[in-house]
Amino acid sequence: MQNSHRRLCEEPLLPGDYPRIQAVAIELVIDKIVYGGDGIGNYNGVKVFVPYSAPQERLLVSIQVKKKDYYIGRIKEILEPSPFRVQPPCPYFFTCGGCHFQHLQYDYQLVVKKLIANEALQRIGKVSCLASNPKPAPRQWHYRNKTQFPLSPPHKIGYFQRKTHQIVETEKCLLHPTIFDSIRRFFKNSIKEASETIYDENRHEGNIRHIILRQGFNTDECLVIIVTKEERVKQAVYQELIHLDGTNIVGIVQNINPIKTNRVLGDKFRTLVGRGFYYEKILDKKFKIAAGSFFQVNTAQTETLAQMVLKFFQPQGSEEVLDLFSGVGTFAIILADFVKKITGVEINPIAVADARENLELNSIKNVEFFCQNAESALAKFNQIDLVILDPPRKGLTSELIRSIVGLKPRRLCYISCNPTTLARDLAQFDQLGYEATEIELVDLFPQTYHIETVAKIMPKQ
Ligand SMILES: C[S@@+](CC[C@H](N)C(=O)[O-])C[C@H]1O[C@@H](n2cnc3c(N)ncnc32)[C@H](O)[C@@H]1O
Incomplete structure (x- = not known):
């Protein structure tokens, strides 16, 4: 040893x-x-x-x-x-930037995450209520439903090394479905054979920047996104992909990102083959997810998150709910059967279009979605019973927290992928008379330091 x-x-x-x-x-x-x-x-x-x-x-x-x-x-x-x-099972662990904890037993990873979250909650948030034991992921490996492969010249396609933009070519990755490894190999060959150019971020030259793969774990549908700098992409790069054994590719989409940026996706999408979206099922609901829409990367644990929202709200059927940062409508659609009315607010028009279609798909009549910045959307409301908050990593703005508190909600459920910004926001809620009364951790990201924290927030007694 x-x-x-x-x-x-x-x-x-x-x-x-x-x-x-x-x-x-x-x-x-x-x-x-x-x-x-x-x-x-x-x-x-x-x-x-x-x-x-x-x-x-x-x-x-x-x-x-x-x-x-x-x-x-x-x-x-x-x-x-x-x-x-423990011995890390992946030979690329010490060079690839994707994982941080493969050298630790899984149970111990959970202990570490709990301590990290509680330290942030206490030190930054001065929160008295501590997080309980994390809900372990049912799969410790091959749990990711989405992967992003960056490319670099001459023909590298893999993952960024830790804290650099050097690419490590990993034959296989233990975090995503094995079929994604075959698709990576396919592109490595097809791009070369088609003499298509690969984007060089230093020179801002070349065409193919990223390959993004997404899979519906409960539908088996796979969506492929080719991110290019230019409007064109050679057909020979992707035309045979649909015939790759063992894949259920329902669509190949081009995303055009012409600018010099670290942002992966540009604003423009073009469907090259099949459809520009895939379906996923969570609990008994069906979701359409377009290439440009966010979806939680761990399907099984998204169900756990949705159940956590229900547990924290204990709805009686009469509640009016605000779902801020609503994406394709994941939480609103699952909660819809249990409350009177839900309003979702989401800034990405592609996700809002998906969310509206998802209402039809699931025959839901008591939910509506607005395409708006959460910060400016609250003026429409006077009072609300329950609020779901699921912001990006940077958390909430002070103005938004003040506006939410102004609506006098009875309960809030804050789902966060960053315990440090959650802790900061909880400190502000506390100053405004709201406190976290229960905090749960859900492990969506085994082998990494990331953890999802869910806080129940209520007016102070
Ligand atoms: C962490 S995701 C959560 C999505 C959804 N709740 C789910 O679980 O699938 C955050 C979402 O917030 C949206 N978003 C980011 N900034 C926003 C803002 N200022 N106002 C409204 N939505 C925003 C993003 O487009 C993204 O869909």
Whole structure:
């Protein structure tokens, strides 16, 4: 075991984009893992961040980066391993940026996530109510229903290395469906054979930027999105894909992103083959999801989230509900049978169009969706019973929180993919007379540091 740890630790853990300093090896004990996935230890009063480490491990660490207030190190040798350390099953784990926790037993990953979330809730949010044990994911591997492969010249297609835009070509990825590996291989060959160009982000030249794959886990439907810089894409790149064995590809879509940006998707979509959307089923509801619409990446755990919303609201049938950041209508449509009326607000017109179709698909009459910025939508309302909040990673604005509180809701359910912004927002709710009374964690992202936090918020007694 010790030898294999040593071998693993000889891998280049941090890519060479950091300013190099004379490599100094120090002995360090890891105190905890912080949001972002790194372990952290204290060396003569300076914090040292060490990727792929575990609490209570004694390590020999070479310092790669020295900043004024902290250092970044890399494991040179594990002197005393954590009993929760395991051999990462993926050979690319130490170079690919996709996973952070494959070196930890799954149960221990959940412990770490709970501690990270509770630390943020207490330190930033001063929240007195702590999160309970995370709901484990039914699948620890192959759970992602969506993957994004960046490309770089001459013919690389894979994932970004940790904290760089260097591409690691992974033959297979253990987080997504195995069919996505076959599709990746297909494109690697077809792009070359078609002599199509690959986008070079430094020169802002070349055409194909990303391949995005999405799958309905409960429908088996697969949607392929080719992101290009130019309006055109050679047909030879994709025309044979539909015949790939074992796939149920219902559509191939082109997304055009002509600008120099880190944003993956541009504004324009063009259906090349089949349809521009796929279907998914959650609980007993059916959802149409277009190439440009958000959907939670873990289908099984999306059901858990929806059940959590129901548990927190305990609706009686008479409630009026506001679903802010409503996407394709996931939570509103599942909740619709249990309340009087729901209004969803979503800024992305593609998602709003899906959400409206999803009402028809599920014969729902008591929900409506508005395509609007959440911040400006609240003026329409005087009072509301229940509010669902599921914002992007950056959380809510102060103005929005003030407007929500002005509607005097009896209960709110805040679903967050970032415990630090959730904690910040809960602190503001607290100042305005609302407090978190129950907090649950749902693991949508095994092998990574990410965790979904769901908070029930109520007026203070
Ligand atoms: C985390 S997703 C949640 C979507 C949905 N609740 C679900 O679970 O599928 C956040 C959604 O908020 C939308 N969004 C982002 N900023 C917004 C804003 N200022 N106002 C309204 N919607 C916004 C995004 O387009 C995205 O669909």
